[in-house]
Every structure is written in structure tokens, then in C-alpha cells.
Amino acid sequence: MLIRTAFLTPAPLGKCANRATTSVTAKKKIPLSVTRRRSATMSSAPTPPSGKMLFAKAGPDGTTLGDCPFSQKANLALRFNGVKFDVHCINLSDKPQWFKDLTEAASTPVFQEADTVLEDSDKIVRHADAIGTAEAKLVRENEPLWNDATAAVGAVFKPFVTLMKNRDVSKEEQLRQDLDSALQKVEHILAQTGAPFLLGEHVSALDCDVAPKLQHIMVAASHYKKYNVPTSCERLPHYMQRMRQTAAWRQSACADQVIVWGWSKLFK
Ligand SMILES: N[C@@H](CCC(=O)N[C@@H](CS)C(=O)NCC(=O)O)C(=O)O
Structure with a gap:
């Protein structure tokens, strides 16, 4: 790695x-x-x-x-x-x-x-x-999994925001399932690579994109909607742990309470 x-x-x-x-x-x-x-x-x-x-x-x-x-x-x-x-x-x-x-x-x-x-x-x-000076570029469109991983990453934020905004109890369960499915697609990519990051050994643009959004889901959906990442997504928590351990993450992330603050305007 x-x-x-x-x-x-x-x-x-x-x-x-x-x-x-x-x-x-x-x-x-x-x-x-x-x-x-x-x-x-x-x-x-x-x-x-x-x-x-x-x-x-x-x-x-x-x-x-x-x-x-x-x-x-x-x-x-x-x-x-x-x-x-x-x-x-x-x-x-x-x-x-x-x-x-x-x-x-x-x-x-x-x-x-x-x-x-x-x-x-x-x-x-x-x-x-x-x-930049990094050997491996972040945008690696020629990698075999690029298109599938891009689709999976691109489908995560919308169901999360829709769930956060929903006030119709009758729709809630379906919206939770939609978010589950989106997360399962990211989990599937991690299972395919079997590697620390979405495209393999090296962090890619897709990791930079999806990890902050997953952090919002893990913090804000949990706080406001009591939503938890499905247990079938067993790789996702480990993946996030790896991302959080990088110095790049520590230097770029806000505190979890700030994420809670950010979404609070929807819950006033
Ligand atoms: N497509 C933009 C989206 C950026 C975006 O939506 N940023 C939000 C903050 S998270 C924003 O600045 N919204 C304008 C505002 O709040 O005035 C990107 O990826 O850079």
C-alpha cells in the first residue's frame, strides 16, 4: 500500500x-x-x-x-x-x-x-x-474500474441529501433503502479491487470525492436520521478509517460537530 x-x-x-x-x-x-x-x-x-x-x-x-x-x-x-x-x-x-x-x-x-x-x-x-509531484495521478481514466467506480461514487450524495431533506414518513423507508443501495455499489467496488483504496494501492480522484461524502453520511445521517451504514457494507468503515489516517485527511477535514452544524439548518 x-x-x-x-x-x-x-x-x-x-x-x-x-x-x-x-x-x-x-x-x-x-x-x-x-x-x-x-x-x-x-x-x-x-x-x-x-x-x-x-x-x-x-x-x-x-x-x-x-x-x-x-x-x-x-x-x-x-x-x-x-x-x-x-x-x-x-x-x-x-x-x-x-x-x-x-x-x-x-x-x-x-x-x-x-x-x-x-x-x-x-x-x-x-x-x-x-x-503536483505525486507519481500516481489522481485522475486515472484508463484504469479498468474507473467507469464503474465513477458511477458508484457519483450516485452516493443525492440519495443522502434526499433522505436528509425528507419529512414524509411514508417515503422514509424507501429513501433509506436507496441510500443503502448506493453505498453497496461503493462497497462492491472495494470488494472488486480488494485493495486499500477504490482503484487499488494508490489514492485516486474518486477517493478524494467519495470519502468526504461518506463522512457526512456517517456523521449527519446518523445524527439526524439514526441511519447507519448497512452491515453488508463491511469494507466501507475500514476504508474510511484508512482515509482518515492519512495526513491529507487530518489537514483537510473539519470536526464531526461542524458537519452536524452544517446540516442543522434542515432540522430547525
Ligand atoms: N460543483 C461545485 C459545488 C460546490 C458547492 O456546492 N459548494 C457549496 C458549499 S458545500 C457552496 O459554496 N454553495 C454556495 C453557497 O452556500 O453560497 C464543486 O464541486 O466545486
Whole structure:
């Protein structure tokens, strides 16, 4: 099993402005087709933090890491790729004007490098592969299981959100079964690879995508809906344990209580 040693070192957590511990030794050309350039005429005061920067959702205090699984996906991808960057958390309930000026959607995550701004987690993951130093790329579309694993990973979040939003008791059991089925598909991929991560020995973009969402399910669906991952999914808890043990996870994850806070607005 290969987890790059640079990420096995425990790192201080909680603060958003934590810097990834490894440095970039070889810069590759940034694919400009996936970037947007900032306008020179943009509002200038106050200005966004400069340097290689990931803007991620903030938690309830407005400054430390929040509960956005897409922000964590981007954060993980950059860290697993050995990219050196800073994190700046955005209070999505009170977005700074410079953040609204910087991006079109004003959503998190956003990655900024000089005048290049990437506004979507998938673009940031691909960019992490382009500028990172890791041997194994995260996006490995030629791997035999890529398509099946992508389909399984892509089908997890919707049934979870639908269950979380449901207030119709008559639909509840079906929605729980829908989430069970989605999780069983991820479990099936893990059974097929028989390896530590979804595509095998090396962490992939699909792990960066699904693990933060599984954490939301394990924390928030359990807290608010008393939903538990089905016992037939025996590999999933071990898989999550492996992901949580990586330094990349420890440096990118919010506390479980912050996930509970994030979903609390649906239960007021
Ligand atoms: N497609 C986007 C989705 C990102 C997204 O939905 N982010 C949420 C936070 S988890 C957001 O910023 N929503 C806008 C808001 O709350 O104002 C991605 O993957 O980057």
C-alpha cells in the first residue's frame, strides 16, 4: 500500500490557514482551458489573500474549516499531490466582496494561483494532477474500474441529501433503502479491487470525492436520521478509517460537530 510518507506526519488541525507540508519541486504548465483569469479592473480593496490559495467553506466561527465536502475533495487532491498552498476559509453566510468579485458562482472551493482562478472541485483535482509531484495521478481514466467506480461514487450524495431533506414518513423507508443501495455499489467496488483504496494501492480522484461524502453520511445521517451504514457494507468503515489516517485527511477535514452544524439548518 502506498500512502506517500509526506502525508503520514500528523499535522496541527483546525485552523484554516494551514500550509501543506510538502513543496512543489517541478512546476508543470497550467492548462488554461480550465481556468478563468481575473479582470484587471476588479474591485481592489480589500484584496483577496495572494499566493497559491484554496478558498474553502468556513465552519460556524467563520474562520476555521467548514463542512463542505467539495472543499475537502479539492484540499485532499492538492495535498495527495504534494502541492504547497494555503487555505483561506470563506464564511458563506457573509461572503467578502473580493470573493464575490473573484468568482462567478461565489461558491467553495476555489483555487487561486497568480491570475488563474479555478471555481470547481473537479477542475481543482485535475489541476492538482497537473502541478503536483505525486507519481500516481489522481485522475486515472484508463484504469479498468474507473467507469464503474465513477458511477458508484457519483450516485452516493443525492440519495443522502434526499433522505436528509425528507419529512414524509411514508417515503422514509424507501429513501433509506436507496441510500443503502448506493453505498453497496461503493462497497462492491472495494470488494472488486480488494485493495486499500477504490482503484487499488494508490489514492485516486474518486477517493478524494467519495470519502468526504461518506463522512457526512456517517456523521449527519446518523445524527439526524439514526441511519447507519448497512452491515453488508463491511469494507466501507475500514476504508474510511484508512482515509482518515492519512495526513491529507487530518489537514483537510473539519470536526464531526461542524458537519452536524452544517446540516442543522434542515432540522430547525
Ligand atoms: N460543483 C461545485 C459545488 C460546490 C458547492 O456546492 N459548494 C457549496 C458549499 S458545500 C457552496 O459554496 N454553495 C454556495 C453557497 O452556500 O453560497 C464543486 O464541486 O466545486
